């Protein structure tokens with residue numbers, strides 16, 4: 001068994017897509033990846049050499065606290081946090097209930113702020129990085145993307 005202390009990286013939303021691919025690639029590069037997933041079956045599917053799944057819903061303060069405790073209890077530098085988890089709710093602005101707007105912001109904005117806050121001390125200790133995965137959908141105006149863009153909502157047909 002190797003006794004080498006590996007540099008660590010946290011990736012949120014690692015059950016599928018870009019998060020899963022990032023976790024696997026970072027592990028291949030030699031990092032120890034704490035990979036956030038929401039279900040045990042996703043943890044089982046992801047677990048591998050260099051990948052340690054962590055149950056992490058970024059809207060759940062207890063999950064975030066457990067992640068911080070796990071990071072704090074281990075040797076090895078935390079080199080990066082990859083804020084990747086997201087949901088995408090597309091709908092005409094006027095048709096989407098405010099509760100759904102709030103749900104999207106809880107995941108895509110406040111969840112990341114909460115995770116970043118608790119891991120920042122560990123990141124700062126070793127000049128770690130915060131990598132925020134964004135979307136071209138946040139830059140380009142597309143029909144029904146108002147809830148994803150959030151910051152710029154214009155009436156259709158208006159100025």
Ligand SMILES: NC(=O)c1ccc[n+]([C@@H]2O[C@H](COP(=O)([O-])OP(=O)(O)OC[C@H]3O[C@@H](n4cnc5c(N)ncnc54)[C@H](OP(=O)(O)O)[C@@H]3O)[C@@H](O)[C@H]2O)c1
Nearest residue numbers: 013014015016017018038056057058084085086133134135
């Ligand atoms: N794919 C694209 O073409 C594209 C384009 C632009 C931007 N992006 C950005 O790239 C990132 C990943 O996209 P993707 O296409 O790989 O998406 P994806 O396959 O849908 O993956 C999203 C991940 O976020 C997780 N997640 C959702 N809600 C969560 C929560 N409350 N707490 C923790 N994890 C949560 C999902 O977990 P569950 O499986 O448990 O739901 C899943 O692991 C996102 O930030 C997205 O905005 C993607």
